[in-house]
Each structure stands twice: as C-alpha cells, then as structure tokens.
Amino acid sequence: xxxxxxIGAGGVAxxxxxxxxxNPDVFEEICIASRTLxxxxxxxxKLAGSRTKIHTAQLDADYTEEVINLIKSFKPxxxxxxALPYQDLTIMDxxxxxxxxxxxxxxxxxxxxxxxxxxxxxxxREKFAQAGLTALLGSGFDPGVTGVFCAYAQxxxxxxxxxxxxxxxxxxxxxxxxxxxxxxxxxxxEITANGRYFENGSWVETAPLSVKKVYDLPEIGPKSIYLxxxxxxxxxxxxxxxxxxxxxxxxxxxxxLNHLHVLENVGMTSIEPIEFEGRQIIPLQFLKAxxxxxxxxxxxxKGKTNIGCIMQGIKDGKPRTYYVYNVCDHQECYAExxxxxxxxxxxxxxxxxxxxMLKGLWKKPGVFNVExxxxxxxxxxLNKCGLPWxxxxxxxxxx
Ligand code: NDP
Numbered sequence: 001x002x003x004x005x006x007i008g009a010g011g012v013a014x015x016x017x018x019x020x021x022x023n024p025d026v027f028e029e030i031c032i033a034s035r036t037l038x039x040x041x042x043x044x045x046k047l048a049g050s051r052t053k054i055h056t057a058q059l060d061a062d063y064t065e066e067v068i069n070l071i072k073s074f075k076p077x078x079x080x081x082x083a084l085p086y087q088d089l090t091i092m093d094x095x096x097x098x099x100x101x102x103x104x105x106x107x108x109x110x111x112x113x114x115x116x117x118x119x120x121x122x123x124x125r126e127k128f129a130q131a132g133l134t135a136l137l138g139s140g141f142d143p144g145v146t147g148v149f150c151a152y153a154q155x156x157x158x159x160x161x162x163x164x165x166x167x168x169x170x171x172x173x174x175x176x177x178x179x180x181x182x183x184x185x186x187x188x189x190e191i192t193a194n195g196r197y198f199e200n201g202s203w204v205e206t207a208p209l210s211v212k213k214v215y216d217l218p219e220i221g222p223k224s225i226y227l228x229x230x231x232x233x234x235x236x237x238x239x240x241x242x243x244x245x246x247x248x249x250x251x252x253x254x255x256x257l258n259h260l261h262v263l264e265n266v267g268m269t270s271i272e273p274i275e276f277e278g279r280q281i282i283p284l285q286f287l288k289a290x291x292x293x294x295x296x297x298x299x300x301x302k303g304k305t306n307i308g309c310i311m312q313g314i315k316d317g318k319p320r321t322y323y324v325y326n327v328c329d330h331q332e333c334y335a336e337x338x339x340x341x342x343x344x345x346x347x348x349x350x351x352x353x354x355x356x357m358l359k360g361l362w363k364k365p366g367v368f369n370v371e372x373x374x375x376x377x378x379x380x381x382l383n384k385c386g387l388p389w390x391x392x393x394x395x396x397x398x399x
Pocket of ligand 1: 033035105
C-alpha cells in the first residue's frame with residue numbers, strides 16, 4: 001500500500017517498526033533514519049525476513065535540507081517523526097517542501113525553553129491545508145490514545161463531557177534505583193515543570209508534583225497519582241464539547257521522587273548550560289548520559305501499565321460516568337517486540353495512526369490532533385494490534 005520514512009531509532013521507533021513489519025500489506029517499504037546509522041541497522045537486522053522491505057539512512061533531522069534530500073531519494077508516502085520534539089518543525093518544513101504527509105508523537109519544544117505548546121505546530125495549519133497534506137500530531141498513547149478515547153466517548157456515550165481525568169499509571173519495576181522509562185531529558189523536563197489543569201475556561205497552575213491523590217486502578221491496585229501538565233490537555237480543552245474541567249495524573253513511586261528531588265536540588269535537572277573543564281555542558285544532558293538507556297530497561301522490567309480516561313457528563317439529560325483504559329504488561333511487550341510497555345504503548349499507536357493515514361481513513365488537508373478524526377477505526381485497530389481497551393460505566397471518580 002505504501003512507503004514510510006521513520007525518523008528516529010530509539011525505544012518508540014523500534015516498537016513502531018516491529019509493528020509496521022507485522023502489517024506488511026500496509027507498510028510495503030520503510031526507511032529507518034537517525035543520526036546513528038548503527039541503531040537503524042540494529043533494528044533492521046532484528047527484522048530480517050520481514051515482508052516489509054527495510055532501508056536505513058543516516059540523517060540529522062535538525063537540518064531541513066537533509067530531510068528534504070532523504071525524502072526525495074526514498075519517496076515515502078508518509079514521514080513518521082519518532083525522533084525528539086526538537087525536530088518537529090524541521091521535519092514538517094521538509095514534508096511541505098516535498099509534498100508528503102506527516103505524523104509525530106510529541107509536540108514541538110524549543111531546545112532552550114521547557115515549554116509544551118501546540119502553537120508552533122498549529123501555525124502550520126494553513127500551509128498543510130493549502131498543500132493538500134495531512135499532519136497528524138501526537139499519535140502516541142498520551143497524547144494519542146487518550147485523545148482517541150475522549151473522541152470515542154464523545155461520539156458514542158455523551159452529549160456533553162464535563163470532566164476528564166487522564167490517569168497514567170506505571171506499576172513496572174526495572175530494579176534500578178533510578179531510571180526513566182523514555183528519553184530521560186524529555187521525561188525530566190516534563191516532570192519538573194509546573195502542574196496545570198483546565199477549569200471553567202481558564203488554566204490553573206500548581207507547583208510541580210504538589211497535588212497528590214490515591215487511586216485504585218484496575219489490575220494494578222491503589223497508587224499515588226500526581227497532577228501534572230500534559231500536552232493533550234491543550235487540544236482536548238478546545239476539541240471536547242462542553243468540557244468544564246480536564247486534568248492529567250501520573251503515578252510515581254516515593255523512591256523515584258526522592259531521587260528526582262535530590263537531582264533537582266543539586267542542579268542536575270537544569271537545562272541552563274554551565275562551564276565545566278573549559279566547555280559548556282547542560283546538566284540534564286549530562287545526567288541523561290549517565291542514566292540507564294531506556295532501551296536497556298526492556299528485559300528487566302516486570303509489572304503492568306494502566307492508562308485511561310475517567311469521564312463525567314450528560315447523555316439524554318441524565319448524568320453519566322465512563323472509564324476507558326488499556327492495561328499493558330511489560331514482559332509480554334518485551335517477549336513480542338523486545339521493548340518494555342512505555343515504548344510499546346507509544347510505538348503501537350504511532351503505527352496505527354500512520355496505517356489509517358496510508359489507508360486514506362484519516363486523511364484531510366491540514367494539521368490535526370488525533371481527537372479531530374473518527375475514533376472508531378483507531379479503537380478497532382488498538383484491539384487488533386496489541387493494545388486492547390476495557391470500559392466501565394461505574395468508575396470511582398476523582399474529586
Ligand atoms: P529515544 O531517545 O529512545 O529515541 C530518540 C531517537 O531519535 C534516537 O534514535 C535518536 O538517535 C533519534 N534522534 C535524536 N535526534 C535526532 C536528530 N537530530 N536527527 C535524527 N534522529 C535523531 O526516545 P524515545 O524513543 O523514548 O521517544 C521518541 C519520541 O516519542 C519522543 O519525542 C518522545 O517525547 C515521544 N514519546 C511520546 C509518548 C506518547 O505517549 N505520546 C510517550 C513516550 C515518548 P540518534 O541520537 O542516533 O540520532
């Protein structure tokens with residue numbers, strides 16, 4: 001059916017590539033490209049024998065010209081940006097210059113300001129619309145599946161959704177005293193930022209990780225959850241009809257938070273450059289270099305994740321509650337694709353988004369978040385592609 005250029009060869013890309021190869025009728029040819037060619041080759045070698053034809057290329061996606069040249073030589077139907085948020089705009093520019101559809105899993109962030117906002121990418125709406133191209137933003141789990149869950153609830157179960165609580169729980173244990181489950185730099189920038197939620201038309205800020213509750217999650221049990229800002233809140237606050245409050249919660253163990261606080265207190269999570277032995281270094285990038293590579297956590301991580309959306313609203317004039325979630329087992333993911341559940345829960349929806357775009361089911365000119373498309377084919381694909389979801393109409397609500 002089509003050709004995909006996949007930029008990035010980390011944890012998320014590796015899963016997405018495995019999943020593309022499980023759907024060779026859709027992904028006939030792929031090209032894996034990152035700055036380190038060996039990482040691309042390593043993934044290709046693991047998938048030797050796949051019906052999907054795999055190419056590799058060295059690419060620094062910080063440079064639009066390099067991306068344009070690779071697109072011109074490989075001629076993909078879609079570019080899947082599974083590198084880092086810093087490359088979003090250079091890759092979108094290259095897609096516009098060459099007339100190719102675009103997908104990513106995280107919104108653009110300037111390298112020198114820890115700020116998660118869609119404004120930079122939404123500013124491309126007109127250009128993509130005029131070029132007749134589709135850009136699908138945030139097709140991971142959160143953002144991604146969480147937006148699809150909300151769109152599905154809105155389509156089938158509610159006239160108006162009044163509150164949404166997105167709860168992202170990871171009860172996995174990798175046995176290290178401290179490690180992050182995905183790119184440590186991106187992860188720590190996200191966690192050390194102020195919390196923020198949307199209520200009655202405006203945003204309320206909270207100090208980092210200062211709002212805590214305990215929630216009893218299906219298949220995982222009671223966990224401490226902390227209010228955080230997460231990028232899908234920005235788009236869902238706009239796209240979900242009648243929404244009054246939307247919040248995002250994530251689980252952290254006491255051990256994880258103790259380590260994080262110490263690292264913060266000594267300045268290791270800072271993104272301000274410092275002078276060290278005659279050269280400038282960024283403490284957080286140095287920390288990333290000494291922490292375990294998230295890809296190495298796969299074989300060690302045991303336990304499950306549970307990510308879902310708890311909603312309240314009205315249907316036919318009556319109050320209604322709804323909870324839709326996915327439970328994913330770290331070891332089952334590792335057995336299937338050689339990665340833990342965090343990369344798995346992001347890589348699978350990236351593949352599904354690209355598949356729907358290649359099939360023409362999720363295709364319209366412009367720049368869109370996942371909740372702006374019909375959720376049904378995505379929900380169906382989640383059940384078929386390794387992320388089955390469950391629903392309940394009597395969840396415990398968060399006050
Ligand atoms: P990794 O750090 O494991 O992988 C990043 C990859 O990008 C590496 O292969 C790296 O390889 C490549 N890369 C970095 N810079 C460039 C560049 N300039 N040009 C080309 N390639 C580059 O990260 P993850 O796989 O964990 O995360 C990937 C993305 O997924 C991130 O944007 C992250 O924010 C997002 N994510 C989204 C989630 C969601 O649910 N929506 C959840 C988790 C992650 P090399 O250095 O060799 O170039």
